[in-house]
Amino acid sequence: MxxxxxxxxxxxxxxxxxxxxxxxxxxxxxxxxxxxxxxxxxxxxxxxxxxxxxxxxxxxxxxxxxxxxxxxxxxxxxxxxxxxxxxxxxxxxxxxxxxxxxxxxxxxxxxxxxxxxxxxxxxxxxxxxxxxxxxxxxxxxxxxxxxxxxxxxxxxxxxxxxxxxxxxxxxxxxxxxxxxxxxxxxxxxxxxxxxxxxxxxxxxxxxxxxxxxxxxxxxxxxxxxxxxxxxxxxxFDPLLVMGEPDWQRPAARGGHGHGLPGLPTQRRTSAYGEPANWSARPATRSGRRGAYRDTYRTQDW
Incomplete structure (x- = not known):
């Protein structure tokens, strides 16, 4: 049946x-x-x-x-x-x-x-x-x-x-x-x-x-x-909606310092007198005036 x-x-x-x-x-x-x-x-x-x-x-x-x-x-x-x-x-x-x-x-x-x-x-x-x-x-x-x-x-x-x-x-x-x-x-x-x-x-x-x-x-x-x-x-995963911020991506890091695997890489805070755009090359010109001029030129305004 x-x-x-x-x-x-x-x-x-x-x-x-x-x-x-x-x-x-x-x-x-x-x-x-x-x-x-x-x-x-x-x-x-x-x-x-x-x-x-x-x-x-x-x-x-x-x-x-x-x-x-x-x-x-x-x-x-x-x-x-x-x-x-x-x-x-x-x-x-x-x-x-x-x-x-x-x-x-x-x-x-x-x-x-x-x-x-x-x-x-x-x-x-x-x-x-x-x-x-x-x-x-x-x-x-x-x-x-x-x-x-x-x-x-x-x-x-x-x-x-x-x-x-x-x-x-x-x-x-x-x-x-x-x-x-x-x-x-x-x-x-x-x-x-x-x-x-x-x-x-x-x-x-x-x-x-x-x-x-x-x-x-x-x-x-x-x-x-x-x-x-x-x-x-x-x-509660912070990357669920926001995704990975641009400054954490490899291209934005530019090869400077990596955090622990799987953890976001933190931006390094500029020290006093250090260019805010710390990824720029350090000034190589000799002389105090030249160094200060290069420092201000590399500021990330």
């Missing part, structure tokens, strides 16, 4: 909420990855880990918000708790591997393809592992071509996201990139759900695990709180 599958039992509520959650996780991950590029010490690993956890948590939360709208009319659905939480761990770990590869090896074509492939496979694995945690009185079959298409979408989206993380700068550009990422991840999810076909076994029986309401709603509170806290951490 074929089950009647409905992926939009709450209308547009679950797809829109899932999309927004994917955008939030993607935006946080992009900003954390961008911030990590300014560090070469232990802070780099911390930003990369926060970015990987944000993206993985956002994708996982998006998946199960969307699954709250998935029903089979003739059979109740329940979820196996260990498998469901294992899918979260898979998402965070495999996304982290991809992000760390790009973060430490640079945005070369090889690293982008490698990291994007690993991250995309992690997203797809998270999805299908989460589906494996579903319990209902029947069997779930998948259309092979549609499943392959969903995996391709996941890999392409992940590769594009990693490229955006190291190439896109500025608040508005990052916001646009996160929306594209959220759209791609949501598209991958609903493409994968289009491959689902359910065959019921006789008379439907109640599930043996937790119901969608009793498991998914409480389960989503923790990841949602984490994403909010991560957003607070990122918002």
């Amino acid at each position: 074929q089950g009647t599958v409905d992926g939009f039992s709450y209308g547009l509520v679950t797809p829109v909420a899932a999309f927004l959650m994917a955008c939030l996780g993607g935006a946080l991950g992009l900003r954390c990855t961008t911030r990590s590029l300014r560090h070469q010490d232990t802070f780099k690993a911390g930003w990369l880990a926060l970015g990987a956890t944000s993206i993985g948590t956002g994708i996982w939360t998006m998946h199960f918000i969307a699954m709250m709208g998935f029903t089979v009319h003739q059979a109740p659905i329940s979820y196996d708790r260990p498998i469901t939480f294992a899918s979260l761990g898979v998402a965070v770990v495999m996304v982290g591997i991809g992000i760390f590869i790009v973060g430490y090896r640079g945005a070369t074509p090889l690293t982008l393809v490698t990291g994007g492939t690993i991250t995309g496979l992690g997203v797809a694995t998270m999805h299908y592992l989460g589906m494996a945690g579903m319990r209902l009185h029947g069997d779930i079959q998948y259309d092979t071509l549609t499943v392959a298409l969903s995996v391709v979408i996941a890999v392409v989206a992940a590769t594009a996201s990693l490229w955006a993380a190291v190439s896109v700068h500025g608040f508005l550009a990052s916001l646009g990139a996160s929306m594209v990422m959220g759209l791609a991840v949501s598209g991958m999810h609903y493409t994968a759900m289009a491959a689902v076909d359910v065959t019921l076994h006789g008379t439907p029986a109640p599930g043996t695990g937790d119901t969608a309401t009793s498991l998914l709603l409480p389960m989503l509170i923790g990841p949602a709180v984490f994403l909010v806290l991560a957003a607070v951490v990122v918002m």
